[in-house]
Amino acid sequence: MTNQQSNSANPNLNLAFRRKQNAEEMKHQVITFAMMIFFTVIAFVMVAMDSISSWFTIPVILLLAAIQVIFQLYYFMHMKHKGHETIALFIYSGLTVGLITVLVFLTIVWL
């Protein structure tokens, strides 16, 4: 029974539906996990290949990193589920504040 607990806040969902949901969830997690490993491999390969300019490598790696963070938060830390709105709000507010700071430092302090 312990394996069959639902991730949903609603205890009234029937078991069959919950099973199906869990299977779905598992599928998503396996897919994202595979993609994350794939992205990591890409990152390593790009760095290893001398023929690719670092002007291309660095932004691509940063982009891949950002996607991995999103996967991590939404699929493994359940942010896509209900009841995480406040958390999302605070994460995005913090990001906004932080990124504005970085943007300003990049444009008028460091460069």
Next chain:
Amino acid sequence: MSTYAKKQGFGATLWDFMTTVDHKKIAILYLISGGLFFILGGLEAVFIRIQLAIPDNNFMSAGIFNEMITMHGTTMIFLAAMPILLGIMNAVMPLQIGARDVAFPFLNSLGFWLFFFGGVVLNLSWFLGGAPDAGWTSYASLAIHSEGHGVDFYVLGLQISGFGTLIAGINFLVTIINMRTPGMTYMRMPMFTWTTFVVSALILFAFPPLTVGLFLLLFDRMFGANFFDVAAGGNTIIWEHLFWIFGHPEVYILILPAFGIFSEIFSTFSRKRLFGYSSMVFATVLIGFLGFMVWAHHMFTVGLGPIANAIFAIATMAIAVPTGIKIFNWIFTMWGGSVTFTVPMLYAVSFIPSFTMGGVTGIMLGAAPADYQYHDSYFVVAHFHYVIVGGVVLGILAGVTYYWPKMFGTMLNETLGKFTFWLFLIGFHLTFFVQHFLGLMGMPRRVFTYLPGQGWETSNLISSIGAIFMSVGIIILLINIVITSVKNVRVGNDPWGDGRTLEWAIPSPPPFYNFKQLPLVRGLDAYWIEKMEGKKEMTPAEPLDDIHMPNGSIIPICITIGLFIAAFGALYNMDNKTWSVPVIIIGLLITFGSMLVRSLKDDHGFHIHKEELMDDKDKEVKA
């Protein structure tokens, strides 16, 4: 168990307050220590005004003057205004959302003690070789070259008290998100709770930049780093950015709770629902967001370039829109209401024109090209005192008067309160109104004296006389507090008669568990709704049951004292004292040792049993 009923000796009371984790007692601690620092900062202000009352004065030397203005600003912002507001939040917010305490009572106490000892570190500088003298903004180019240990006290004191504030902010956030009573949705929260919520978020995001800045400055001064030293390849502008990324949100951390207090007062004493409640919430959140995008308006003259200046000027002016929304909503709340001019309401009404004037000069300063004229003149001094004294301090005085009965169970004398009000208001405008013109006539800020014959004499004298008025007002307030406490006439649940929110539905002061049964909230102004239906009490949302309460603890003080000791080790490290490193280690050992004890020793709190609560009720019925 209940500490209210028993008569205690002084030692027992002291121990009680040192170990308490009750939000209402921590609120009192904040209020008392914030009040003491407020008086200290006020004295410094009076000394500044004495020195500037006449030209060519030699009441104090230039060096002492710099220490005075630095300590005045730092004390007032970090050790007086913010803690007193945190105190009011602690006292009121959990009651307003129908909670029995904050989410982390232990951290609440830790936050207070960190603030308090941080303030003590800062002020010990007076006795240990001189206070900081680089201004409350402590710009790095000045701070790095400041002689003696003054700036080190600033860095370490603010670092410690900053941790305390950050802890308090996080605690309030969690409390408001998780501990609202059944029925208390976000859009039914009283306005003061909303502002507490937004302010706590601002604290969460604004204090880390300050912490980073202080750490860099600490390493520059104490351990020979060169983050801000231009000659060694550093960049002194980075401090300014870090400071103001914190600093501008900080001014909103100060003003938003005052907005909340005034919102409560306006609707209570107009006997009307707050006009445009949802737009008020929206405006508060918007101010919070915009507050993070305008910091460079303090740095227009640094030479950021026209594009950066233009962007920040426009963002700055945008803040006037939500602020204006609020002003109009307050006016419309009074419109058509049955207004009673109690002391808190007098503060609230006079706050509107006073604060608006500060807002208008803010917009003038926000116009980047014009700011080249105003910057670093007395015009800026007039601006920020209009918003801080005309907004924050009036808010504090109003809030303390309004919530005094809830916190202490006695009512401050209204007549003396009116004396304080008029003296303070008149004194405030006398002191700061003329400073606008001093600034426009070219008097720079932060000068320790000036020459005669520039047309500045009269205005400066008026300004100093105003300071006397304000001081007398505050002294009368203190007398009022003493008289009220000695007389000790107890008041009931709702002493103002028109309370609208949950805090007025329970005794003053509330029992230590606040609510015997959590109340059911059926709309905005929950208590008012029940009153309108002829009920005297809130409908309970749960059956009477055991209540779980946390135990008190001395560990917060131990953690803090460790940091206090370590701070002195760090401070004298740059003098190559042999004892400094061992002192740092001992201090940190105490801190981390106490934390370890806290983590390893289980503390499950205690339960108040159902039967005890019922006894209580029986007694109430008999009496």
